[in-house]
Amino acid sequence: MATFQRARSDEQRAMRRQSILRTAADMLDEMPVAALSLNELSRRVGLAKSAMTRYFESREAVLLDLLSEAAARYRAEIAATLPGWVDPSASAPVRARQVAARLAKTFAAHPTLCELLSVQHAILEHNISVDVATRYKRSSRDGMRWLAERLRGLLPELDDEQALRASHMVIILVGALWTRSRPAPAQLAAFQADSSLAFMHPAFGEAFEAAAATFLRGLIAEAADAS
Structure with missing residues (x-):
């Protein structure tokens, strides 16, 4: 100490x-x-x-700042590699799956970020002042806008609003699936004891890739229908 x-x-x-x-x-x-x-x-x-x-002002304020810093490091790390995430000659649905796969891999390599995102709404956004909440939400907004711009560069079929929806959903999926892929010991024992429950214990990478790809493909189809 x-x-x-x-x-x-x-x-x-x-x-x-x-x-x-x-x-x-x-x-x-x-x-x-x-x-x-x-x-x-x-x-x-x-x-x-x-x-x-x-x-x-509180433990939660510390962790929200830590979350903002972890998210910034994640963005800095992936920035240089983003152009290589997709095959530009591939169809839009194939590129959507490629983006989803790379998102799954890169988020899984940042467990602290995923852990903090998984408790963001239930824990971290409580016991804080309006000033701290506003500062964090603005940082989160800027990060999602950054990701939305990069997603649109990889999937130009999306418009600005769709890309922002995709970015927001990415964060939601990370938090939700990280939690479900790491159950408490009693839950894990139950899954291991009864194979019929196995589908409730998804591997983070596989579950995230499938869910993100489905969402991105849905947005691409929506854009095609609107054109």
């Missing part, structure tokens, strides 16, 4: 916030989001809980 002097300058406060976020990220390598408490985070950072609230 580190012990810090009070941060007095803007630079020191920014460094302290980053230290808190790095510590929280390290904790998520050890435990699920539900087990991460502000008390334990404060102890590991070396701050009293009352001092911690000078930087983050």
Whole structure:
């Protein structure tokens, strides 16, 4: 556990916030989001809980900032590879499946991002102020617009509104399917004991690819019908 002097300058406060976020990220390598408490985070950072609230108003505020940073890293990582995600000569439905497959693979390589997205609405967006909620939602909006623009570049059959719908659905699918692919121990034991329940325990990559491809193909068909 580190012990810090009070941060007095803007630079020191920014460094302290980053230290808190790095510590929280390290904790998520050890435990699920539900087990991460502000008390334990404060102890590991070396701050009293009352001092911690000078930087983050709640545990959820810390995790929302962590989610925004994880999403930004994901976008930076995939940006350079996006042009190679599809065969430009392939049909639109084939390209939709190619995009879905690459999205599945790249999200699966970022488990912390997926874990945070899976609890975003049920946990992280509670116990926060309007200011924190607004800041996070604007960051989320900008990220979805970024992804929508890239999806339209790969699937030019989509218009701007459809591409934004696709981007939003991608985030929804990541959160929902990540949760379902990682059941609690009792649930996992039930799936293993009764093979008729196996379909309720999908592998994240396979389930995401199939669902995303179906949604993208539906949007492409919708665009064709409207033209």
